[in-house]
Amino acid sequence: MIRRLLTAFLIFGTCGMAMAQKSTPANLAQVKGGTFVPLYGSNGKAVSVQGFRMDKYPVTNAEYAAFVTKNPKWKKHAVKKLFADANYLRHWTSDSNVGKNADKLSNSPVVNVSWFAAKAYCECQGKRLPSINEWEYAALASETKANASKDAKFYQRSLDWYSQPNPKYLPPVQQSFRNYYGIYGMIGLVWEWTSDFNSNMLIGESRANSSLDRQLFCGAGATGASDVQNYVAFMRYAFRSSLKANYTVGNLGFRCVQDVKNQAIAKK
Amino acid sequence: MNTMRKYTTATLLLLAIVLGACQGEQSIIKATESATLAPTTGSTEISEMSLYNLDSDWQNQNSETLKLQYLQGKVQLVAMIYTSCGYACPRIVADLIRIEASLKEVKREDVGIVLVTMDPAWDTPEKLSAFAKENNLDPDRYKLLTSKQENIQELAALLNMKYKMSPDGEIAHSNIISVLNAKGEIIHQQEGLGADPNETVNAIKGLLHKI
Numbered sequence: 001m002i003r004r005l006l007t008a009f010l011i012f013g014t015c016g017m018a019m020a021q022k023s024t025p026a027n028l029a030q031v032k033g034g035t036f037v038p039l040y041g042s043n044g045k046a047v048s049v050q051g052f053r054m055d056k057y058p059v060t061n062a063e064y065a066a067f068v069t070k071n072p073k074w075k076k077h078a079v080k081k082l083f084a085d086a087n088y089l090r091h092w093t094s095d096s097n098v099g100k101n102a103d104k105l106s107n108s109p110v111v112n113v114s115w116f117a118a119k120a121y122c123e124c125q126g127k128r129l130p131s132i133n134e135w136e137y138a139a140l141a142s143e144t145k146a147n148a149s150k151d152a153k154f155y156q157r158s159l160d161w162y163s164q165p166n167p168k169y170l171p172p173v174q175q176s177f178r179n180y181y182g183i184y185g186m187i188g189l190v191w192e193w194t195s196d197f198n199s200n201m202l203i204g205e206s207r208a209n210s211s212l213d214r215q216l217f218c219g220a221g222a223t224g225a226s227d228v229q230n231y232v233a234f235m236r237y238a239f240r241s242s243l244k245a246n247y248t249v250g251n252l253g254f255r256c257v258q259d260v261k262n263q264a265i266a267k268k
Numbered sequence: 269m270n271t272m273r274k275y276t277t278a279t280l281l282l283l284a285i286v287l288g289a290c291q292g293e294q295s296i297i298k299a300t301e302s303a304t305l306a307p308t309t310g311s312t313e314i315s316e317m318s319l320y321n322l323d324s325d326w327q328n329q330n331s332e333t334l335k336l337q338y339l340q341g342k343v344q345l346v347a348m349i350y351t352s353c354g355y356a357c358p359r360i361v362a363d364l365i366r367i368e369a370s371l372k373e374v375k376r377e378d379v380g381i382v383l384v385t386m387d388p389a390w391d392t393p394e395k396l397s398a399f400a401k402e403n404n405l406d407p408d409r410y411k412l413l414t415s416k417q418e419n420i421q422e423l424a425a426l427l428n429m430k431y432k433m434s435p436d437g438e439i440a441h442s443n444i445i446s447v448l449n450a451k452g453e454i455i456h457q458q459e460g461l462g463a464d465p466n467e468t469v470n471a472i473k474g475l476l477h478k479i
Contacts, residue, residue: 041432081316082426115425198425199432245425 028053028258029182031138036147038133039233040200049137054130055255057173057184058109058192059121065097067121072096074117084114087248107172109190109253115245118193118254127256129195132240134257136233139187141180148180149230158232161188166251187232191239193254200241305334318452319426324419329397329412336423336452339411343475344380344448345468348429350387350439351399359461360443361403367445368409370469376409378476383412386431386439388420428457447471 033051037044068074075096076089090112093099098106113121115129122128130138142148149155161177176185243249305328314320320337327333345367347360364381371379385391391399396412399405405412414420424431431441447456447468456471 041434043434080321082318082321116422119422196421196432198421198428198430200430241430244428245422 025053027056029056030260031134031181031183032146034137034146036133036137036140036149038136039230040237041132047133049133051260052130052134053258053260054134054138054181054183055127055257056182058190058253058255059118060107060173061092061098061102061110062106064110064113064121067124068096071120071124074120079117081246083116083246085246085248087112087250088114088117090248091250101169104169107174108170109173109185111170111190111250111253112248113193113252113254114248115193115197115243117248119195121254122256125256127258129193129254130257131196132194132199132237135192135194136236138179138181138183141183141186143178144180146180155230155232158187162232162235170251190251190253191236191249193252194240197240197243198245200237305332305338315451315453317454319423319448319454320452322419322422322426324415324422326413326415326419327393329393329400329407331393339380339382339448340452341450342378342380343450343472344382344452345472346382346384346427346446346448347444348384348386348424348427348431348441349399350385351391351395352387353439358403360445361405363443363445363458363461363463363465367465367468367472370465371472374473374476379409379472381405381410383410384420384423385412385414386420386424386429386441387433388414388417427454447475449475 031049031052031054033049035046035048037046068076072078073080076092077095079088089110091098091101091105093101119129140147140149142151142154145151145154170190173185173189176189177187178184179186243252314337320335320340322336324336325333326336345364347364349360361383368381383396385396391414393412393414396414400407400410400412415423427444427446429442429444431439433439443459443461445458445468446454447458449455455475456468458465458468
């Protein structure tokens with residue numbers, strides 16, 4: 001009992017933002033549960049996704065700077081190489097904030113962060129990283145439809161977005177594409193970390209000869225693509241499978257999600 | 269008076285937790301679990317790339333709680349398994365036994381073998397213990413570990429393991445045997461089943477030579 005109380009204190013106490021976020025979920029959008037067929041990993045069968053709340057925007061440089069200030073072990077020069085490679089926060093000129101380009105980048109998505117850093121950030125907010133299935137499910141939405149996977153125009157637009165080079169300064173998160181749920185920038189802004197990015201069974205060799213290395217992977221039956229037409233999703237899956245947990249990339253950011261049931265407990 | 273003391277303890281604990289920031293929950297577990305194994309070589313400075321930077325709590329096949337730092341001080345071979353699997357896991361254990369067979373001239377206490385479950389919901393310490401017995405794994409050498417799902421996922425990410433639970437309960441996963449030096453840094457990785465163990469054996473011998 002005491003332990004449970006302590007844990008509750010811990011969640012609210014350590015990372016001060018958590019409570020504020022819970023009472024004002026203005027930054028979160030509700031994604032209603034449902035089913036969809038992911039590109040990989042389900043043998044072409046529909047999987048169900050429980051309803052969840054997702055950050056409306058990817059985490060910005062300003063928000064990440066606030067986190068780093070509270071958790072100095074995630075400062076640019078303090079971080080352990082095991083948890084983030086040498087390019088961690090490379091676009092920041094200061095150890096604990098954006099520095100020189102703050103006017104241009106404060107509200108832009110934070111990039112050059114590792115999976116460990118993203119995960120730690122979300123945990124400090126009382127949230128977590130989305131799973132691949134959650135992320136892909138939320139990304140099916142166009143402006144008007146929760147599932148626009150059959151919408152040829154939406155697909156073409158997504159493809160066009162991915163073919164554009166990254167701008168020198170990423171735009172503020174509020175300026176990006178807003179989908180059906182009120183979530184911004186799922187397509188056309190940055191790549192995003194997922195909690196289970198390392199559940200992708202695609203590897204370099206498998207892309208080269210289109211068959212999996214049976215000695216390296218077991219249970220590989222679940223690895224074929226369900227919809228070979230969906231090149232947009234394929235790019236995301238391929239990109240994820242090329243990542244390692246301490247990698248930091250110049251156009252890879254993240255956002256957090258929260259379980260709906262946690263929300264209910266917090267309200268009590 | 270007694271209640272008073274209880275409150276003081278609680279306050280102190282709370283303080284410790286708050287100071288420990290996001291690591292807090294682990295301090296609680298540490299404070300309440302009794303069968304906790306301490307690191308063998310004391311808490312020396314942990315290097316930047318050491319897997320022992322992970323602060324999570326683990327249980328071995330004897331239900332004892334430990335930090336990964338407990339594995340510090342000797343060469344460790346690390347692989348991931350799940351005991352309900354039919355095809356790959358006995359084979360990865362077979363590969364480990366092959367490596368072991370080539371290490372006869374090496375002192376037993378210099379090399380440990382760690383098997384980490386990918387399926388903590390099924391693989392309780394009891395199941396891991398039964399698996400070790402079935403496969404005649406020497407308890408002095410083999411540590412079978414489980415933890416919370418998210419801790420396992422972190423370790424798997426560091427070991428470059430890819431794995432995925434399928435809807436049918438099977439786990440699709442890569443087969444990797446990692447060699448850690450005494451500090452817990454990854455020195456070598458053997459990928460794939462039935463691979464020639466020579467390189468791995470040489471990596472281990474190279475490390476032992478340095479010690």
